[in-house]
Amino acid sequence: AGVANGEAVGPRVLVRGLLADATEREVHVLFSGCVGYLACSLLAASASTEGRAVIQFDDLGHADLAAAARQGTTWTHGGEPIRIE
Secondary structure, eight states, X not given: OEEETTEEXXXXXXXXXXXXXXXXXXXXXXXXXXXXXXXXXXXXXXTTSXXXXXXXXXXXXXXXXXHHHHTTOBSSXXXXXXXXX
């Protein structure tokens, strides 16, 4: 982990497949229960693209555990699963 702009920068995972209108709060709720979760940031999406977010963790092991635990989660009942990279 390093420091950028005065903020800690740790391991991150990229989440794809969110609804284009997903909110940062909704993504926070999905990941905040994961050990080592620090923050989330939505990436800009247009109405024609999927929503994406970057989730930050305190170490790589926690990032890997969270990715494995949340991989394939569906955003809506019967919807397409999210993908975590």
